[in-house]
Amino acid sequence: MKISTPGRICLFGEHQDYLGLPTIAAAISRRISIEGTYRNDTQIIIHLPDLNAKESFFLSETLPYSKGRDYFRSTINVLKRRGFVFSRGLECKVHGNIPINSGTSSSSALIVSWANFLTRHADNPTEVSPKELGEIANAAEVLEFGEPGGMMDHYSTAIGNVIYLESTPKIYVEGLQPQLGTFVLGDSQQPKDTLGILARCRFGMEAIIQKVTEYDPTFSIFTTPYAQAAHYSSLLNNDELGLLKANLEDRDILRTGKELLIQSQLAANGDFDKEFGQLLYRHFENLRDHKRTSTEKINRMIDASMKAGALGGKINGSGGGGCMFMYAPDHAEAVAEAITREGGIPYIITVDEGSRVEAYREA
CATH class of the missing domain: 3.30.230.10 (Ribosomal Protein S5; domain 2)
Known part of the structure; x- marks a missing residue:
């Protein structure tokens, strides 16, 4: 089997x-x-x-x-x-x-x-x-x-x-x-810095949540509006405030993304690909600028991909290296070439089904 x-x-x-x-x-x-x-x-x-x-x-x-x-x-x-x-x-x-x-x-x-x-x-x-x-x-x-x-x-x-x-x-x-159309996965060939990223993104954010909650017991990472983050500017330094805002915005980006994905199942939306790509890139900007999970090489791979016709994309996984991906339903080959020029290894991919039996033979 x-x-x-x-x-x-x-x-x-x-x-x-x-x-x-x-x-x-x-x-x-x-x-x-x-x-x-x-x-x-x-x-x-x-x-x-x-x-x-x-x-x-x-x-x-x-x-x-x-x-x-x-x-x-x-x-x-x-x-x-x-x-x-x-x-x-x-x-x-x-x-x-x-x-x-x-x-x-x-x-x-x-x-x-x-x-x-x-x-x-x-x-x-x-x-x-x-x-x-x-x-x-x-x-x-x-x-x-x-x-x-x-x-x-x-x-x-x-x-x-x-x-x-x-x-x-x-x-x-x-x-x-x-x-969903075609994606291009790009391997930066840089080893991931999982522990270093977690120290900032997880443990740093948990400390921020604790500090904010002690100051404002009504705060919730699940429900507090993004605009309310400004109320904590006197409590947090600029770096901490940026990380808090990034997590609140990424929470909202996911909710918008889910609605967009569900709508695409129900009816044709001529702007779907563009809107989907823009959401991916907004998520990436928070990962790059505030969670700091990206690298200079991956940033270059993403920038080059956008110039080659990708509609959006982001670093994937824990970060500090590893892979990125781009949504490129119309220009996958050009995006793959752009990733190669920046020193990455590209793979043109699509969404696939889950774990399955490929072949079966009686024992």
Whole structure:
């Protein structure tokens, strides 16, 4: 059996999910696949030719972890707690074309593929829903190792297409079906600075919220109007005030973006592509200027893309490097060339479906 799962881009809500705010993400046409079958013993062997590596271990009642982020073992342990039984070994090969360590959820796509593969190869095989696949993958990657992170990556790659995700006050996921054109993903080939970015965007913003709430108990990141941020100018320095305004505006940009995406499902809108691109770029400006997640190279890649005909775009993922993407329904090739000239690696992509069975063969 062969299972494949897409990577993802975050359209709206970047660096907001850990504040309890919603996100909108899209699965992309770059995927990771797992192909394999049963063995005649109890050994699990996973070939990783893209990384020139291999992992192997024997099944046991509870699999001990040999390292941090031991996701192949953790996924089996999570599934066992959910009632799945594994007594036969498996041998698999992993292959993918999602840029690695670049903010496009290659690791989450791998875990979703592995979870999908395992649920179909247990002694009691079950086809679980895409939402449950996302929950299983999140438990295996985030909860099992106490790592920071939301569920956007796992839900987006498991469910596919475009999703709207709320995490507060409870998990709510809504599938969207907008008629989106072509994107161009650009890998800057710069390593991400996840910890440095989080120190500012998450912990810095949490400190600002605490300071503002102590001063004004009615303040809420969910409901306080953007214009009210000016009331806190005497409390915050310019840098803090800019970060607060950026988060309030990005919250509102997402709400506008969701309405726009839903409207595109219901009726033709000749200005949709332009309006959608403008919202992406407004989000990017806040990420660049106030959350400071971008880099000079990525800024140049985005500027060159806009001059080549892109309608908008933004840095993707945690930032400090990694990937950006541009919405270019009419000029994808020109935008790809512009990204190449700035030293990036471009990939022309479209929105894609979620984790799926690519091929099936009886054991």
